[in-house]
Amino acid sequence: MAEKIVLIDGHSILNRAFFGLPDLTNSEGLHTNAIYGFLNIMLKLLDEEKPEYLTVAFDVHAPTFRHQMYEEYKGTRKPMADELRQQVPVMKEVLRSMGIRIIEQEGLEADDLLGTLSKRCESEGMDVTIISGDRDLLQLATDKVKIRIPKTKQGRTEVEDYYAADVKERYQVTPLEFIDMKALMGDTSDNIPGVPGIGEKTAAKIITEYHSIENAYQHAGELKPPRASKAIVEYWDMAVMSKKLAAICVDASLDYDIESARLGNIFTEEAYTLFQKLQFKNLLSRFEVKGPSHAVEDSFRTAGSREEAERILEEASEAETLGVAVFRRTAEALPLFAGEARIGGVALCFGEKEIYCIPEEKMEIAELLEKLEKLSAGPKTLSVFHLKETMKYFTPSVKDNCFDGIIAAYLLNPLKNDYGFEDVAREQLDLLLEEKMEDEKKACYEAYTAYASAAPLQDKLEEAGMWKLFKEIEMPLVFTLFDMEQNGVRVEADELKDYGNRLAVQISRLEQEIWQEAGEEFNINSPKQLGVILFEKMGLKGGKKTKTGYSTAADVLEKLAPDYPVVAKILEYRQLAKLKSTYADGLAAFISEDGRIHGKFNQTITATGRISSTEPNLQNIPVRMELGRLIRKVFVPEEGFVFVDADYSQIELRVLAHCSGDKQLIEAYREEKDIHRITASQVFHTPFDQVTDLQRRNAKAVNFGIVYGISSFGLSQDLSITRKEAAQYIEQYFHTYPGIKIFLDDAVKQAKDKGYAVTLFGRRRPVPELSSSNFMQRSFGERVAMNSPIQGTAADIMKIAMIGVNDRLKSGNMKSRLVLQVHDELLVEAWESEAEEVKKILKEEMEQAASLAVPLEIDMHTGKSWYEAK
DNA sequence: TTTTTCACG
């Protein structure tokens, strides 16, 4: 069989990948989507082709737009996006690291390199495959030269293949005739003029019949549309020149030795390091599992007897650093950490060579965990991944030696979607793990990773100035959140059910009425069906908004509601349907045997440092509308207890006042209660007691806008005013509070310089969007840079308060318990006789959590349900 | 699996 070479049109594929994939960046802010897409296409096609040789061709003067996707640019040349430009040299570096031959030559475009190489290889009897996104290359197809054009559609790569015969079939012209066609029709994206007045259709017709421009010129008088005859004569010079431009050079003189393109192992050590840096996680799995992991594995020991297990535990109690992993049997391991799973055993690591597994067969789980708890006070560092979840199995004896590498990894990069120990192993230890392995082995790896990653993670946290944040806030918070999850919140199942039933009655009534008015039955929950009914069948005006069709979002419908009663009913239906499905039915499913909901409070989800709540989400229980608010009546304290609810008063604005140091705003907070009214008074130069409701409302919206990273557009939307008016409000605001403007500008500048935003407590949030050339993305980055320090600092403060409150309740041996956190609000289920003490604790811990330039204040209420206590 | 909608701070 003939040997095969694959030739890749470098810039063309890089371009395809760039535009086909969403923006990706590694944690250093380097854009990587084009490289990632290129590699995926290349690896997929290499798997299919299995060639002996491979070469990637680049233009020397990188970004001409010859190979730009013409669909996107329609011939207009824009400068190459910065995000793409910066990826070109990195792409070449990646290819070099994989030992892949790159060819680029002064004065020659990639097309010419590919043309010359393909002819040369073909004449030497090889099979040739050219990979490009550019259809110009089709002129090179023969029955030995295949052109492959990859298309990225919704993440999947589809490839169109063309041998000469396929070109003929698809375009009715031979590959060589393609050149003549282009000579006639021209190509603006390639600066080929063509013949004026002849487009694709005419060109195709002429070339199908006469096969070349020269022959067509001979028969100029007979050409089909008479104007073409005239055109080809009049512009013959241009046609000839265009043909020269369109023809890809196939006989350039190249400095190229085919043997330099021979494909070896492309998954080299060097490439591995580079992929790691670029954070191409799932490409890394293509590399052979490397040496170090096997070396680690050699030290794994599973206790063969009870005596051995005891000896291991004995030794572990002497450890300075102890890595622990409690594991479950695979069959029961899904979903992770759910329910009362049977434990498979424990893995321990306290040295590079001391990695042990103690399976339940060798020691009763209860006894094993008890011994583990006893010895857990010993080590200086007790390293456990997913500590909060692990605490369902065993409780560390002391808190301050605990180290959760997952939390550390989150602080170091809070933008990731999930954090597994496998990632920590790879990132901190260069340890690549196989996808599947036995439970014991996996547990040993986890224990080893916990042991070995603690020091490097600490180094990195210290380097980033986040060690204190980690040690004093995040790690203690693990215990607070664990307690809250264990406590749960009591929910009256029967009452909730009644509430749901009442909703159901109203829902079906509304449903009937809406169907009646629409004249047919349809699914009101379907935005698609609803859009068609409203905007097509019933002819309401309200145009399209989403990609898929009409927007039926509340703000659109609200504008129509006054004129169309049916729309108002739809809005009401929506509201009720939401309450029933998400809250009435949704919450009911989570009430456990003890009559309480034990939701999860997640510490490694948000980009800003806030806590998130899931299964169910207890941070979005309705409150703004009365009907929804009623749900809070089913959240009740146990008999003998009462709810105490405390929430920070405008914590984010106070943080802003502090961080900006703005004299006026600080002063405002020191004197009065109603900050929005003060703002209105100062911004609109109106005496405090003469501020109108409208002025106050506007000032409030501006205050919110500031915290979100103000934009005139956003404010105009919120207030239903023009952008210009919104811009004026903002200008007046900044004039009143000049310190705020300076602070926000500086926040953006700092984030641009460093690549991340920082809170008062050192928490970082990377903002890669700031370097985007896309206006929208960059603007988003700017708003994020303004918002993150504020939202994040408020989150830090709340975390400090929670730890303080919970610790005081526990150390005072109180029956009262912390049950919920809703970003700026804490709910405590207080033993009645302790209620006053609880209020005192809440007030002190929340108001003293941070010492700012303005006082932190809370509002507090007591009640026999969450509804009453708010 | 992704999109749309909507609940909260």
Place this chain on the structure above:
DNA sequence: ACGTACGTGAAAAAC
């Protein structure tokens, strides 16, 4: 011209 306020999670429909 671009088409958004910041941060979340869940349900239902569409794909």
